[in-house]
Amino acid sequence: MTMGEVCCQRIHELCDERNISLNKLSIICGITQSTLSNITSGRSKNPTVATIKKICDGLDMTLVEFFDTDLFNTLDQEIK
Template identity: 30%
Template structure:
């Protein structure tokens, strides 16, 4: 699984957990729906840090919480 798939899988999980849609996330985050749609549609696109920060603010979690899942929370040796 690439970074795009991992990040969007995590985002979908958090949206389902909070019973939110991507459209509602756009409204809460101040991002355009088209911005989220274009990120979602690009198979290699990974949201920039400022976009992730806005998403996290809308979800009322920290960026650390957003990225606290494997493989991002594992130490590579």
């Protein structure tokens, strides 16, 4: 899996845990629906840390909590 795919999967997982839609997430995070849609659909291959931080802030969690999941341990090596 790539970083973009794992971030997408993690965002969906967090929304499911909190029972919120992606639209609601974009509102509480203060990011545009199109930005979130690009990340969660895979059009954005490498979401920025700043955008992930906004998502974390909206979900009242730290970056460490966002990345502290087995999903990120399965990342493919991106430097080849």
